[in-house]
Structure formats: structure tokens, C-alpha cells
Amino acid sequence: MRELQRLNHNLIQSDSFWIRFRKHVSFFQRLKKGDQVLIAVSGGLDSMALLFMLVELDHFRISIGHVNHHLRKDSNSDKNFVKGVAEDLDIPFFSKNLNPDEMKKGASVEEWARNHRYHKLQKIACENDLKWILTAHHANDQAETVLMNLARQSGISGLRGIAKSNGNIVRPLLPFTRRELKEFIHQHKIPFREDETNSDSSFPRNFLRNEVIKPWEKNSPHLMRGITQSVQHFSEWMDSLDSLISEFCFPSVIRNQNHFKIEFENLDKMTELIQIRLIQILVENRDAKLWSKHKIETLRAFLRKNQIGN
Template sequence: MKKVADFIDRHQLLGPSDKILVGLSGGADSVVLLHMLAEMGYACEAAHVNFRLRDKDSDEDALFCRNFCEEIHIPFYYLEEDTKAYAKQHKLSVEMAAREIRYNWFNTLLETYHLDAVAVAHHKNDQAETILMNLIRGTGITGMRGMLPKNGKIIRPLLCMTRKEVEDYITSNHLPFRTDKSNSDTSFRRNLIRHEILPPIEKLNPAFTNSVDDLSLRFTESAIIVEEYIRNWKEKNMVDPDRIPIEKLFQNPASLTILYGILADFGFNAATIKEIYDAWPYHSGARFYSGAYYVLADRDYLLIEPVKQQEQEVGAREVYPENKLDSNLHFEELSINQLESIPKEAHIACLDLDKLKLPLRIRSWQQGDKFRPLGMKGYKKVSDFLIDNKINLAEKESVKVLLSADDIAWVIGYRIDDRFKTSKNTRFILWVEHTIE
């Protein structure tokens, strides 16, 4: 307990008179968090969300949390939500929908009951899993920081503890807890990392979790230094915030990091920024799109310009894993074992997740676009494909394509590319559903 108390003081997570909302799932981690904060004398209240994802188990978790709070005299708040329906309505994965439901409700409780912070029960092992997930997907300094001890009003007092230390606290204090059976389901990527990837690494280095925790701290502090460096470089070299001097940029040995620091503020993702970086020396007039802005290569400058409304359909915009626009696309990561068969409907695409290069982007099809229609060995122009399928002119104008890097993975609503189809070796599927309202 002293370790957690010192961690709270060192990171200034709480004041002695703060009122805390604890996210209580019923699992060992959140039970320890609530019990420990209450034992330290903090004024705690607990909140539990029944996501209705595990039938009877979900109801039993909720009952356990309610009873546990009654036993230790903690105020209890409860929310029940149809998460799958919410995910479909808001075009989110089930995991992202659950997160949005949880934190939206937490914020409401904070405002309604004048609470000071939301405490969640992530520990060192969760941190190691998060950083590995970010590393596998592709990340920069921000992703390598992992979860912060404090992010706004969200605090993580247990980030100084390992899973074993949490289990030891449960045992020594004879605390009850619930076990979520889905935590052993390796069809979820985090569970796959937890049960199949981390254990062999920890055999090679038993201190790996603590090493990653130290790495996270170094990246957190490094990010502060990098942000200050970029801010100073901009003040010295950029007269206008939307004009990057090309010569001065590439004279700097940290040019890619500077470019990322500038363009990320305009909504450019890491893949597009790297594309811009690799395109130097530039052909005058070259354009690179991302959402509401594009970069135009002028003679001496990279100009950051807003995309006109009529041009926004041409520029490729990121839609997964972060959906930055209402694209009428719903994404969900699934294990191949979760599907009995691959659906035949044209408005659904099941793509081999390991073959995709994230982030995925969407744009209108363009003359000259080619792809390999499912079932074909050779390439075909999208324009010819649409003609062969008797798509009229009005419908053609609204056709969009889903991009994996620069490759078309799906002519949306019509045909996926053969290169991204599932096979006997497929383990994970990206389910993409196109909805028309």
C-alpha cells in the first residue's frame, strides 16, 4: 500500500480531500484499487457498467459489485447498456463502443456529483501489453509512452504494481473478486499478447514488465523534451504556422520528428507524414491529403492548406483504427473462429487483418485506379469493373474505395481485392460493414 501511496504523491494524482469515482468491474484489479484507496482514507464512490456482452455472467458481475460496495459502505452507481446496439448505431467496434459508453458515463457522474477524479485499475502488466500492442500496430513516441498515470481527470494509481502484487494483496486481505472468462479468449488481441506473446518474452527476461515500465517513463519524459524542441524550431524557422521551409527542415537531423510534430496538429497520420518525408526532393505542385487539410509542395515551402469542400471527396482520409469522419463504415476485429462462414453480402467485407497496412483510408475512386477483384489473378481498372457491373453514371460518382497503404482493399459495396481475402492461414478478420442511411 505504501508503494501506491508514494506513487500517488509523486505524480500528484490526488489531494487529501478529493472525492474519487472508482471504475469497478468486479475483477481482482478494480477490487484491489477500491479497497486500497478506501483504506488510505480517500472518499471513494464506485461505478459499474453492465455492457450486456456476457449474458448471465454480466448480471452476476453487477450483483457482486453492488454487494461488495454495500459491505464496505461505498456509494454505488450502476449503468446497463446494450453495447452491440450502441456499436452498430455509432459505427464503432464493440471494444471502442464499450470504452466510449464507460467514459461518457464517468464524465457525467463527475459533473453530477462534483467528484474530482476517475480512478481505473491498470497496472504494470497492462502497461506492457498496451505498449506491445502499439508497437505491433506501429507507433511513435506517444504510443511508446503507453498509459499515463494521470490524463485529465483519469488517474491510474496501480501503474506502479505488477499483476502478481495485485494478486498478493487480494490473498493477504482475503478479498473476493470475479473472474471474467473472456480474458482467456485469445481471439482478442490483448489476450493473445497476454497469454501467448508475453510469457515467452518473460522467460527470456523475467524483469521485462518492469523494463517496459521504465521505458514508458523515459519516453514520457523524452516526449516533453521533443515537444519543447519542436516548439523552439517552429518559433525560429516558421514565420507562419502553415508554411514549412523545406531547406531548413531537411538541414535538421531530426527532420522527420519535426515534420511529425507540425503536421500531427493538422490531423495528418504517421503513414501520410512518412509519405511526405520520403517524397523529398519534391516536385512542385505535389499534394498530400489528410482529412480537412493537404500539404502542397511549393518551390521553397511545404504549404498546409485547408481542403475545399468539393475536394474532400478526392483526398484520402483515415477511417481505421481511428474513425475521423462519418464514412458509414462499421469496423470490428474478429477471430476467424468467431465466424461460421464468410458472408456473401456486397455491403460486408471480411479482410485478413494481418495483410492490411494500418491506418486504412477512404476516398472516391479515381481514373487510373486498379485493383485485383476477388477471384481474379490479374488487375482490372476500377472504371472497367464498374462498367462491367452496369453501374450507372450517378452511382459511379458516389463509389468509394478503402485503401491499405496505396492498395485498394475494397471497392466499397461491390468487391474486395483478392490480395486481402481470407485463407486457411487467416487468424484475424477485419469485418467492415457499409451502412446506407
């Protein structure tokens, strides 16, 4: 691929943005030099920026993972493009396919693709003994997610947005904006694939991106920084709250393999919000799918009726 032959590695490593990225990655204490990492690469601008910044870092043993969703006519071309980049960089390449025919009728295409994409990436990592999966989510993705969560009325938990890491998944680009990634890509002439569906505002996330956030960001240049810092604040606040709940409320919980029990007199000492958060933590992993407003309100009504049991 001729575009890769023109890359100026010295220029990239003197780039102030890349230097900031290098310092940021060094703060991920779980990531060790020499670790086997799988970079999720779609071929788009974001993932190509992540790939080349990590290649220049020369810190990890990199593999590339690509999931072909078969939702676009150009999906096979995307796969071939990423495979070609991997070959030029002499990096192992792994791919998996999704079958849209398996999607349930009425299901959200975006949610289906996201859930199955992570499943396929985990399978690639497991099959090839790769310790970490790195994705290219950035500050603009974070803003979109927080606004989507607010629209779904998912409560305070939704303000945490996208976690910088959960399990073996790490998102090293969250502090950086799409504008910064775009400037890096164009300055260093890094090739990438355009996804024409990103301009289709009929998708809820695309509508937020194109019709809300882009105009907002033009009028407020520091918008992404403000949202990123706020999400960090909410995340720290929730972590502190969960820590207190674990320390002071968990001792009153009797847990068996398939169920738990809380004596009413113990539960009644807690505020309603603490009761709800305690039960959320007990019944599902904190990083699992956010509870809907309906689910929270159903639990709230149950608690108010004092129908406390297993």
C-alpha cells in the same frame, strides 16, 4: 457480504505492497487529501485491489463507478456484485449501461468498449461533481499496450504506452504488476469476479497476455519492471522533444480558430520528424488516439512533395 467482514485492516496496512502503494500515491501532487474521486470498478481482480487499497488509505472521498457493457451473460451479476460491495463499504455507487447494438459493423469490440466506457465514466463524474477518475491499469496492461502499439507501427509516440494521468484520469497502479495485485487480493481474501473472456485468446490483447507475456514473464521475472522503466524513459524523452518543439517551432506557426499556417521557409529548416511531430501536436491533443502508420506516411509523402499550405 461476509467476505468483507473478515478483512484484517491492520494486516493490510502493514502489508509491504500496500505501503509501497501508499508512498506512490503520495507522489501524485495533483491528488489532494479530501478530493472527490470516482474509482472505475468492474468487479475484477485489478479494480477490486485498487478499491480496497484506496479504502485503507482513507485519503479521498470515494465513489464507485461501474459500466455495464452488456457483452457477457454475467454482466448484470458483475454489476450487482460491485453494488453490493459499495453498500457494504458505505460508498456511493453509480452505474451506466452500454448498448452493443449501437456498435458499428466491423468495429473492434475492445476499442468500442474502451471508448464508450471512458465516456460513461466522465458522465458520472460530471453529474456528481467528482474531480478525478481512477482506473486500475497496471504494469502488465502497459506492456500489452506498448506491444500492441508496436504491432500497429504507431511510431515513437506508441512507446509512451499508457499515461499515468491525462486530464482528470489517473492510473495509480501503473508501476505495479498483476502478479503483485493477485498476491494482495488472495492474501487479504478480497472478493472479486472472474471474467471468463480473459482466457479467450482470439482477442488480440488476450493473445498477447496469454500467449506472449505470460510465458515471457516466467522466463524473465523482471520483465515488467524493465518495460515500465523503458516506457518512463520514452515518455520523458517525448515530453522533452515536445517542449523543445513548442519553444522553438511554435513561434513560426500562425494559428487561427479553425486552421494554422506555417511558412515553407520556416518548415523547411526543420527535419522531417520534427515537421511531423509539430503537425501532430497542432492538429490533435497529444493524448488523443495515436496516429496510424498510414496517416504518418501520408503526411510524410505530402511534405516531401513540398505541397505546403494551410
